[in-house]
Amino acid sequence: MQASQGRSAGLGLALVSALAFGGSGVAAKPLIEAGLEPLHVTWLRVVGAALVLLPVAWRHRDLPRRRPALLAGFGLLAVAGVQACYFAAISRIPVGVALLVEYLGPALLLGWVRFVQRRPVSRAAAVGVVLAVGGLACVVEVWSGLRFDTLGLVLGLAAACCQASYFVLADQGGEGEDAADPLGVLAYGMLIGAVALTAVARPWNLDWSTLVGRADMGGVRVPAVLLLAWIVLVATVVAYLTGVKAVRQLSPQIAGVVAYLEAVVACVLAWVLLGEKLGVAQITGGVVVLAGAFIAQTSTPKKPSPEPVAGSWPTPAEPAPAAVPAEAGAGHGDPSDRAGERDMG
Template identity: 75%
Template sequence: MQGISGTPTRRSGLLPALTSALAFGGSGVAAKPLIEAGLAPLHVVWLRAAGAALVMLPVALRHRHALRRRPGVLFGFGLLAVAGVQACYFAALSRIPVGVALLVEYLAPALVLGWVRFVQRRSVSRSAAVGVVLAVLGLGAVVEVWHGLSFDPLGLLLALGAACCQVGYFVLSDHGSDGDDPVDPLAVIAFGLLIGAALLTALSRPWQMDWHVLTRQAALGDKSVPAILLLAWLVLVATVVAYLTGVLSIRRLSPQVAGVVACLEAVVATVLAWFLLGEKLGGWQLAGGAAVLAGAFIAQTATPKAATDAVAGSSPDPTRDQGLSDSANRA
């Protein structure tokens, strides 16, 4: 978000950016054992969002005026960036490997360029188009399309749904930085979690959840760990710490650097799933994953050209488009 980038101080921003990528990357390996232990994916999402919302409640109270100023941005953020992304991503985890789900979700930066080109009708650079093509080809290698899709089609569709919701996150983050009085990013995160948790409560019906699962052990690869510890990691580290350090890094890093570091999330998730859950990927899938990340990186750092036929109300200023890549990825 342009409004929070500030003066780049890369040395002090790199550590929180790495912390955010590591924290977000660990969400899948913490959630999947809980799902396999008997919790429904929607219940795991609700536990994550509700727990993080409680932690961030003091921040929401401090910025309660933001709900009156920009309700559309905050409700959209809660619906798409919190409820939508996490529900689709965790549902995908119940059917396909962690690394594959997150790599599919990393089509989001490429889809953002599609939003800019076909919805806002603004020209994009040639390098951005190359990034989109590279990401799509890489995805084809990850799912091994020549074998008729080597993974569950519904799981892949759910992961793609997470990518589409992620587009909404980027677009809403951009709108949240508009105007002379932009919304504080901490307020967006806090209210997004509260609103997302409220929506997920109605959808997931947590009163029907098997709460006893949290009192038992869960299988983490060939080891057993207390389920409540996995939930604590998911809430405190993979959500609260991940969001807060992501915001801090965005304040101190340029959009390009923040986007590059955020791509490490998929690498971290794949490596952790490999070593902790035994989910190994083949050579073609690893090569395809590298292509997806490279395409996402190019799409994130490529600045759309100035609009020649911009839609009414959209700014042709290319620096504003960098706000689409300013935000940390949230799954």
């Protein structure tokens, strides 16, 4: 019962994270169209979140000493990298398309495992990759000579690589005395991301007057500062916090599957609030991309394997549960239930 409740709570957190992340693009694009550079919007987003989480960072001030590599990777890739590439992408291509391309992350990870690490890939994972790539071809309408901006597509693919790292790194908190609290990881990830973005975004050139004005959202003039507050508090702090906690409670794989709702939410919001519409071929391609990525992530080996099979996100090694008599295990749940969950991670 306790495991079931924990799983339900994790799924709920993953759903909240997907909804919160899905609203970032529709709030950021009006600010970009109002005159802010994509990197400046990204910098404001990450710096704002870092300031909000500064008390948390102070509380976990021993974390940089214990887990420096984890914090650096999370800050540079899962925070700065994915946000900078995504916002730069939506400045050139529609929000929905940018998200669909970003969710090729699982397929890219499978390609790395198969062709670079030369490790086996399950049949379902391979089918998922083929579907995702074929769907992407429909989204960008390759028969029209890449109708969408090529640089925007490249930026979306870069966001996909960083998005894959987000799910992997979010699960690397460890257990026991060396465990890294999700709040601490998030707080220092934002601080590191803010420092990295400051070096490339050059905020001293930011047009601050844009933030005191209004931005156009589908024909409605909205205060720019209100859009920024939504991006910082909801689409960043709430989204990342619930997302990291969901990965820890479920697994990167299961949390990643629920996160596909982010693309659906973003497409619907972009259509309703920004008036962005996709053609039949692009909608069909988007559905195929999501289906392919879903299949790739849900593929699991039929039998236990000493090496992780592609399509299952890597997690820290865990010792096998000790054998106990049936009477001793009664009332505590079947150990294979938890093992099954982690096998998918």
